[in-house]
Amino acid sequence: MSFNLLSEPIRRYIRDQGWDELRPIQNAAIDRIITSDSNYILASRTASGKTEAAFLPILTKVNFKEPGVQVLYISPLISLINDQFNRIEELCKYLDVSVTKWHGEANRSGKEKLIKEPNGIVLITPESIEAMFVNKTHQVKHLFGNLKYVVVDEVHAFIGTDRGIQLKSVLSRLQQLNQDSFKIVGLSATIGDYSEAKKFTGDELNTKVLLDRTAKEIAVEFRYFKSTGDALPPDLLDDLYEETKDNKVLIFPNSRGRTEEVAVSLKKIAARKKGHTNYFSHHSSVDREVREYVEYFAKNNIRQNFCISCTSTLELGIDIGSVDEVVQIDATHSIASLIQRVGRSGRKKGQTSNLFLYATKEWSLIQSIACWLLYKEDFIEPPFIKEKSFDILAHQILSIVRGSSGIRPSSLIETLRKNTAFSTIEIHEVEAIITYLLENDWLEKIQQDLIIGVSGEKIVNHRDFYSAFKTEKNLKVINAGNKIGEIPFSPQIIQDENILLAAKIWKIKDIDQAAGKIHVIPANDGKKPMFFGTAGMTHSRVREKMIEILYEKESYSFVDNPGRQEINSMRDFFSSFRIDNIRIQRPLLVADNYLELFTFESTRINRTLQLFLNIAEIKNDLKEDASCFRLEISKEELFTKWNSLLSIVPQIDNHISHLLETWSGTLDRSKWSFLLPLPYQVELLKANYYDIASTVRFLETVVWVSNSVE
């Protein structure tokens, strides 16, 4: 019995909580963590008690009498740290172990006290660890040189991201400070592939996955309201209102602008029909305090119903209490994201989750169904892995050099060689990057030692140095001295124009560009705000499922009549292409003066194909939602040129270099890639932005089937 393995104070805690039993993941974790010295990844759905699954055994096992911080908890969000602090502190009261929050918004006195006497548990963000390595280099060892366990929350949010590589590197640097290596316990949602999660600990062979697959019953309903313009159809909003008015609901409309449109529209309908008034919007551009109020309301108002229109801000583990219903408007870009969102409803034991899916465009309807069917087949797209993160390596070089008071090149290279985040990068590549950093004065050599160069000082001494991701510059929106949120500067931002923000309508009264502020007053009618973002990435398997749907006869009982009619008419259209092998055949629409190529391939393949077409000077227009290229050439011309596209491949580096040197503004470059020599920037783009190998395979195997009578 795992309960009996726990120390007496922990058992008392469990009894006081009134839990009649431990969850499966908790039982498994308690047994394994207490009786072995492996690293673990605990994977199960939201609200299945993962935090306790890690902390109950760790608190039993670790001797907190030793000097130094014993347990480090790392989270991607400050709000999650604040949430977890209360739970962990409550638990630690039974043990006389102190818990310290350490993040950018945590108070200074707590940090100072910890430096004086490092002990207990610290809750921290990856960026704060980075900042500590840079600014408190000599205290890091004193604080974190005797760690026993590191708990990483929401591991799935780090995997496959630059931020994740940075965390991996920082964990490896911490490991190098510890005489006896600490163990890592990662907490994760259920994901498509655990091998990368295991690599996260830096010791894949000694990392085990404890997986709780118990899924919730999900009641799903698809509704189709075809939208003709930019705004959501009024009958969709009426339907959505009726469906949500007597429940606690989260609505995910996919973009910040649309989030505001939904919140304000529903609020207006509610006012007309005398319904409740608890309509909110929650996304990154809504002021933090306003968002905290919304979270507080959702968590603490047991009686009142509410409706929060939100983006992925409410996808991660922040506790917002019980939700009855989740609404998704148009397709999610990934199945992983769909699962996270659905998981927010029916959190209480025994409750089913309710999902409503509204589609407004035909391709979005097909993609939504594809995601749902793949979810039912237990498919979750594997994370996209970056093989060699040269950019994060360059950043970490600056961080390590900054944290030293001069370091020998050989010793720097040795440190990096031991860093598990960069194990795929060769020594000569590390040397080439160091040389480039020296050439640009980001590093400097004084006698034998490397130090930060004159240009490097500007980068390293800036607040923005600690993170791996870029952020946009925004204007603060202020009403009567209160900050409501932030929006980017756009043509829409002019005096007397009305905008939506934080589920309210505002009139712009004054724009102070220099101070970066807009003053607003309440108004009655307005437009949704404009935000800028980069397009999402759809996985090949989703596109494959979409073509499957179009070439089969299945009628989906979970889709309403208008939706089924739309599917039928799309199937009619695609039946004019005689396709009998959807693995390799693709529809080619031949019209009088243009062609349409339906690739049904991933975003990265389409992007690469577009690059090839551009290089071959074939004018093209890509409609990514339909995965369709429109070309203004004849079929004969296309077939003549098609094979020559492959001959571009050997020259691709030159073409991409050229792009980087000329209209590089349009390419999605990472924050720190500017620290790299050009060929390394090309490598990064080839590996992360494009997908050359899969595109070559596609070019070689695709058989175009046209609709023309021949």
Place this chain on the structure above:
DNA sequence: GACCTGCTGCGGGCTG
């Protein structure tokens, strides 16, 4: 035609 995330150290002013 997406979405999200974090941050030092110092000095000045204010509050209790």
